Amino acid sequence: MAVNLRGRHFVSITDFNTEELWQVLKTAETLKLETTRGQQHHLLAGRTLGMIFQKPSLRTRVSFEVGMTQLGGHAIYLAPSDISLGKRETTEDISMVLSRYCDIIMARVFGHDIVVDLAKYSSVPVINGLSDMEHPCQILADLQTIYEKKGVITGLNAVYSGDGNNVAHSLMYGAASLGMNLTVVTPPGYEPDATILSESQALADANGCEITHSTDLMKSCEGADVIYTDVWASMGQEDEQEKRKAFFMPYQLNEKCLDVADDDCIVLHCLPAHYDEEITYGVSRTPNSAIFDQAENRLHAQKALMVLVGAV
Numbered sequence: 001m002a003v004n005l006r007g008r009h010f011v012s013i014t015d016f017n018t019e020e021l022w023q024v025l026k027t028a029e030t031l032k033l034e035t036t037r038g039q040q041h042h043l044l045a046g047r048t049l050g051m052i053f054q055k056p057s058l059r060t061r062v063s064f065e066v067g068m069t070q071l072g073g074h075a076i077y078l079a080p081s082d083i084s085l086g087k088r089e090t091t092e093d094i095s096m097v098l099s100r101y102c103d104i105i106m107a108r109v110f111g112h113d114i115v116v117d118l119a120k121y122s123s124v125p126v127i128n129g130l131s132d133m134e135h136p137c138q139i140l141a142d143l144q145t146i147y148e149k150k151g152v153i154t155g156l157n158a159v160y161s162g163d164g165n166n167v168a169h170s171l172m173y174g175a176a177s178l179g180m181n182l183t184v185v186t187p188p189g190y191e192p193d194a195t196i197l198s199e200s201q202a203l204a205d206a207n208g209c210e211i212t213h214s215t216d217l218m219k220s221c222e223g224a225d226v227i228y229t230d231v232w233a234s235m236g237q238e239d240e241q242e243k244r245k246a247f248f249m250p251y252q253l254n255e256k257c258l259d260v261a262d263d264d265c266i267v268l269h270c271l272p273a274h275y276d277e278e279i280t281y282g283v284s285r286t287p288n289s290a291i292f293d294q295a296e297n298r299l300h301a302q303k304a305l306m307v308l309v310g311a312v
C-alpha cells in the first residue's frame with residue numbers, strides 16, 4: 001500500500017524508512033518514464049519552492065529548479081549573499097518567514113544543525129540539499145541509478161572509496177535501509193562519523209546486510225557491483241585539498257579497481273569531480289560509468305520527493 005509522506009521533512013535519509021524510500025524510488029521511476037514519453041505532471045501547480053544556498057551548486061540548484069518547473073510550480077533561488085543566514089537574520093526567523101510564503105524549503109548549508117533548525121521552525125517540508133553531515137537527495141538519485149542499472153538494490157555489494165564525508169554518511173544509511181552491502185574505504189583519520197557508522201550497522205543488521213569500514217581498496221573492490229567515490233576535500237575544506245592528496249592517492253578509483261570488480265559493475269561519482277585525483281578520467285568514461293545518469297536522476301528523484309511531501 002502506498003505510504004503517505006505529505007508534510008514530511010527530509011533532513012536525513014533516515015527520516016524515511018525502507019518502505020518510504022522505495023515509495024520515492026518507484027515514484028521517480030514512473031515520473032522519469034512518463035516524462036520521457038512527453039507526459040506532463042503539473043502536480044505542484046501554483047506552488048513555490050524556496051531554495052537556500054550557503055554553498056555553490058550546479059546539480060542541486062538546477063535539478064530542483066527544473067523539477068519544480070516541470071511540476072508546474074516555481075522555485076526561488078536564494079544565494080548566500082541574499083539572506084546571509086545566521087548573520088543578517090536568525091535561522092529561526094528565516095524559517096518562520098519563508099514557510100509563510102513557500103510550500104517547500106530546500107537548503108544547502110554548512111552545519112547540519114542549520115537544516116535541523118530550519119525544519120524545527122518551518123510549517124512546510126524542509127529538504128536537505130547537502131549539509132556537512134549528509135547529502136540525502138544525492139543518495140536518492142544514486143539508489144535510483146543503481147536500481148535502474150541492476151534491477152535490484154537488496155543484496156548488491158557496493159564500495160565507497162575516499163573521505164568519510166556527507167555523501168558517505170547518507171550512502172551508509174541508504175544502503176543499510178535498502179539491504180545493500182557497503183564497504184566504506186578511507187585512509188586512517190578520515191573514517192566516517194563513528195555514530196553514523198554504528199547506527200547504519202544496526203540498521204543494516206535489521207535489514208540483512210552489512211556496512212563495514214576498511215582501508216584495503218583492492219580487496220574491497222573484488223567482485224563489487226557498485227564502486228563510488230567523491231572529492232577528497234568537500235566544500236569548506238578547500239584549504240586542506242593539497243595536504244589530503246598525499247593521504248588519499250592510494251584510494252583513487254582507477255582501472256585497477258575496475259579490473260577486480262564485477263564485469264557489470266557500475267561506477268558512481270556524485271560530481272563535481274577532480275579528475276585523476278579521486279577518480280581517473282578514463283574510468284569516469286568507461287561503459288561501466290553511470291555518472292551522468294546519476295546526475296540526471298537528481299531531477300527525477302527530487303521531483304518524486306517534492307510531489308510526495310508537497311502535493312496537496
Ligand code: CP
Nearest residue numbers: 057058059060270271
Ligand atoms: N552532486 C551535487 O550535489 O552537485 P552540486 O554541488 O553541483 O549541487
Ligand code: NVA
Nearest residue numbers: 165230234235270271
Ligand atoms: N562531499 C562533497 C559533495 C559535493 C556534492 C561536498 O560536500 O563538497
